Amino acid sequence: MTEPNSWQERYHSSLMNTFGTPKLLLARGEGAHVWDADGKEYVDLLAGIAVNSLGHGHPAIFEAVTTQLQTLGHVSNFFASEPQVNLAERLLALLRAPGRVFFSNSGTEANEAAFKVTRRTGRTHIVAAEGGFHGRTMGALALTSKAAYREPFEPLPGDVTFVPYGDTAALAAAVTDDTAAVLLEPIQGEAGVIVAPDGYLSAAREIATSHGALLWLDEVQTGIGRTGAWFAHQLPSGDGITPDIVTLAKGLGGGIPIGATIATGAAADLLQPGNHGTTFGGNPVACAAALAVLDTIVGEHLLDRVAALGKHLRDGLGEDPRVVSTRGEGLLVGLDLVSDSSAEVAAAALQAGFIVNNPTPRSLRLAPPLVLSDADADAFLAAWPGILDSAGVMA
Ligand SMILES: *Cc1c(COP(=O)(O)O)cnc(C)c1O
Numbered sequence: 001m002t003e004p005n006s007w008q009e010r011y012h013s014s015l016m017n018t019f020g021t022p023k024l025l026l027a028r029g030e031g032a033h034v035w036d037a038d039g040k041e042y043v044d045l046l047a048g049i050a051v052n053s054l055g056h057g058h059p060a061i062f063e064a065v066t067t068q069l070q071t072l073g074h075v076s077n078f079f080a081s082e083p084q085v086n087l088a089e090r091l092l093a094l095l096r097a098p099g100r101v102f103f104s105n106s107g108t109e110a111n112e113a114a115f116k117v118t119r120r121t122g123r124t125h126i127v128a129a130e131g132g133f134h135g136r137t138m139g140a141l142a143l144t145s146k147a148a149y150r151e152p153f154e155p156l157p158g159d160v161t162f163v164p165y166g167d168t169a170a171l172a173a174a175v176t177d178d179t180a181a182v183l184l185e186p187i188q189g190e191a192g193v194i195v196a197p198d199g200y201l202s203a204a205r206e207i208a209t210s211h212g213a214l215l216w217l218d219e220v221q222t223g224i225g226r227t228g229a230w231f232a233h234q235l236p237s238g239d240g241i242t243p244d245i246v247t248l249a250k251g252l253g254g255g256i257p258i259g260a261t262i263a264t265g266a267a268a269d270l271l272q273p274g275n276h277g278t279t280f281g282g283n284p285v286a287c288a289a290a291l292a293v294l295d296t297i298v299g300e301h302l303l304d305r306v307a308a309l310g311k312h313l314r315d316g317l318g319e320d321p322r323v324v325s326t327r328g329e330g331l332l333v334g335l336d337l338v339s340d341s342s343a344e345v346a347a348a349a350l351q352a353g354f355i356v357n358n359p360t361p362r363s364l365r366l367a368p369p370l371v372l373s374d375a376d377a378d379a380f381l382a383a384w385p386g387i388l389d390s391a392g393v394m395a
């Protein structure tokens with residue numbers, strides 16, 4: 001029950017009912033910690049869904065955003081700005097491939113731009129994966145397999161084939177000489193942190209190339225250090241492949257909205273003047289924030305730390321017999337419980353002061369800030385058996 005004039009009631013009478021009832025009203029954050037309106041403290045192991053890569057209130061982002069806002073806040077794409085050009089160059093250097101970048105404001109927009117790039121090949125067929133998630137706008141939704149998301153909005157832009165994720169033979173059978181692009185997440189985040197089997201990404205690269213199709217990797221969730229590499233496809237399991245298109249958003253701006261569509265090689269020239277646009281995309285404040293994120297990941301040696309801390313979390317969580325499997329790379333952590341009790345476990349964790357996410361009835365996902373401390377990770381591991389007890393999970 002919600003009391004009259006409670007924040008829940010005000011929320012429900014003023015905001016569209018797209019998200020159900022929010023769990024908490026959060027008031028402030030610092031590092032990996034947030035406080036609710038009643039002053040209760042939580043360790044944030046979700047980071048705004050893999051967004052707050054440097055945690056809350058990181059001084060480098062604060063400094064970059066304030067300085068940029070005091071200097072030049074917005075110019076439109078009739079004009080260029082230094083942070084925009086610097087960021088594009090930095091992303092291409094991290095991708096280690098010549099190419100070009102289009103900036104936008106979110107993951108779904110990064111994918112919309114990429115979708116339009118693929119249409120400029122002269123082909124329309126896209127092969128995407130079951131369980132994949134690419135966003136909620138009409139184009140990105142057309143590429144997202146989940147029926148419950150898609151069906152209320154059909155007809156969607158067409159000519160999409162969904163194949164089981166990780167099945168090389170199914171992919172080879174679906175891609176033809178009419179295929180514009182193969183679209184995959186290196187690790188499926190929303191599906192519950194499903195990791196591609198070894199060799200899958202390089203097989204996808206070969207299959208796409210042999211049909212003249214583009215390989216498009218959606219790294220909106222996995223990119224910018226989340227997995228312990230700049231891009232998840234740069235982990236050893238990616239076999240050194242270069243994709244034709246990479247889309248980014250979530251962690252890139254450290255909490256400031258920004259999306260990026262990177263195209264390499266010939267794909268970089270497919271969009272021509274008049275083909276696409278945005279008013280806000282690439283604005284100097286968002287680009288300055290993203291540059292601060294990149295500088296901090298380098299300066300604080302976060303990639304190595306992410307890899308080690310992720311392993312520590314997976315090992316520790318998996319020690320409990322009520323966890324049947326753990327997966328993921330770096331600080332994108334997934335686990336399966338013995339029973340369909342992820343909602344109860346997420347609620348018990350919240351009660352105990354830890355924010356985690358339950359993407360499916362049986363799985364949990366952690367995507368903490370890349371700056372999570374050992375002490376916070378160990379506090380969660382120490383609380384873990386008790387959280388499973390409170391949620392009533394039986395071995
Ligand atoms: C979150 C996500 C998106 C959509 O990003 P929004 O910023 O919510 O539009 C797209 N692709 C992947 C892989 C995601 O995780």
